[in-house]
Amino acid sequence: ARSTLPLKCCTRRRRASARTSAQMQGLGADTAMVPPRAEHGAPGSFDVEGGGGGGYAGAAQPSAPPMPTVMSAEEVGALIADLEPGQALFPSEEQLRKFRAATANRLLWTEHMRAVAAKADGGVHLLREAYERQLLADPQALVAEDGPWVQAFWQPPQASAEAEQAHAAQAFAAPVIVTHHDGRSVAVSADPSCTTVGQVLQQAGQHFRQAFDPAHHSVFAIGAEQGLALGIGSFVRVTGLTQEEALNGMLGQIVGQDGSQYDVALPSSCRRLHRDNVVVHNAAVIARNTGCPAALGSMLSELGASVRLLWLQRGQPARPPAPGAMAAVRFQFGAMDLDGDGRVSAGELRNFLWNLHLADEQFDAVRKRFAVKGQRTADRAPCSQEHIEVDDLIYLLGRPHQLHPEVPVDALIYEAVVSILGRRTTAHIDKDLSMEDHGVGYGQAFAEHGCSYVVSTLLQVAVVVFIILGLACSEPAFFIGTGVAYVVYLVQVGCCVRLTRAFANQTNGLEAVMALMDRPRHEDPVYHWSVKCYHYETRTRNETVRDSEGNTRNVVKHEQVRVDTYTAFHSGRIPSTDMTAPYVPQTQAQQTQINTHLRLDFTMSNYHMMYTAWCLIHKRDEYQECTHTESLPSQATSCFAVWVPSSVPWWMRGAWYWAANVFLLSSCYRWSAQARIGTQDYTYSKLCYNIGWNALAFF
Structure with a gap:
């Protein structure tokens, strides 16, 4: 029996940080083939034990920690040798860390703990911590000489029968873990038979430095086992493995059962899996560690064994x-x-x-x-x-x-x-989530958009040079050149830069982006034809010129002029079958510029023949200019995808983009923005069929 003070708190942080080894398995016994134990703190290693449930819309009871074992005399001797000797009242931080690591999930006899306290630096404090952490297997053996902190509550065993009853009552105390809504956890020692949920939360609130307010907080009892029972012959799906995660999602059939272990026949082999790693094969949602609201006046014993409390805010x-x-x-x-x-x-x-x-x-x-x-x-x-x-x-x-x-x-x-x-990466996650989200970088951005940056920079420099020359020489021609260069610069930014169209098509949310990308897959391409017929005429005009001596004379000049005589337009729909692969978002960065393309396969279509015939029908002059375009009605040629709404920096918005363009900072802005975002190309592929003959109607 372990005797403790009533409702004594000891944080779960101490217990978690004190572990020295852990076996990284699935949600329970991962598979029958488990790799050797890894040292705690190594990359990717952490404790996993059975429990936690894994059924359709259900949950399973979380597993209890293993029973603590009493340290032998040899282990105590090794502990004393490992600790720094001395007579200081308080141990150093390193000394305290060594003691907690060595005594994690272990018990000591009071006699052995006295030996540790006598030789180790800060031993008096270590003895008190051993008592408060319930590490003493026989706390009734403590006497007043063990420290002044013992005198506050110590009474000789023969002094009163009430003391014996108190010690006996403490033997039935059990740790109740309370998890705060901010993620912190604390273990409160309480007797489930006579302790209410409210009393536990009151003690936990002292640790969290926040009082439980029923008007703003709620509490859930976690641990009641629920879910769907599985038996031999049931078809299941593997889930929750963290070692052989490639097996996650595989379908199999239970061919054997040994307690909480199932023998599951998979396509590759037969594996032994913990019950938490298998769910019914058609489960849509897997709920783990679910709970129910608990009343503050409820006794812990009414909530079931190994119950945990979850302290949440009301919303x-x-x-x-x-x-x-x-x-x-x-x-x-x-x-x-x-x-x-x-x-x-x-x-x-x-x-x-x-x-x-x-x-x-x-x-x-x-x-x-x-x-x-x-x-x-x-x-x-x-x-x-x-x-x-x-x-x-x-x-x-x-x-x-x-x-x-x-x-x-x-x-x-x-x-x-x-x-x-x-x-870093796993069987089904191809992105290193341990790294921060990042864009393509300045080098890759310049490699993809360098030509556009250079053209914009030259036009920006030309505008500045014309302004300087105009101010210096007071020549109107330079100001005219400034206006022309500035207009060309704005046209280049507005019509030839994909980022401009991307900002115009900014879409927030991954699902909204996927819907935008998926919509053109269900559309047929549309085409637009146009012809313009023309000829050239030689025209004569008289022009007065002045020679070097100031004399004037009339000169007859001949020039060719293009004369447009006929135009025609036609548009329609091309029947097709979509051959496009499903869109998969590229989420390397929190924002991505998506450029889309269209590829049409006319091997089974008369499209080009009909276009050529239409152009011949509408040829009405010596020369003819023909154009044709194909597109998808809802295709966004460029899109600025914001995967997480409200994650865009304040300066990466359309208004600031155009402010940079107006003030001749376009190339710098675009380079900086496109280096911080991701880039992705997506191509729509269509297999086209014959179009109708109505395009060849003469009238």
């Missing part, structure tokens, strides 16, 4: 997710949002990732990376990253979900965590 109910290309991601986001306010707080995210047993430092890195929209305002408002928006999750998982729609979204979330914590 306004959100609307149901709308259908769309990312509907699966939206529904998974809704499963993570326990209170239904349309946002996932840091506490809800930690609850969803609970079975990964992330240390506080690891979770903080994951939280910051998931809160894409909050990154821009983190410096101004440190609390802005507490909540994750659905657009953040769609931005991180939209591309892998589009590439691998068969993989459950919850598996992609766990793979994203693996990538953030140092694995």
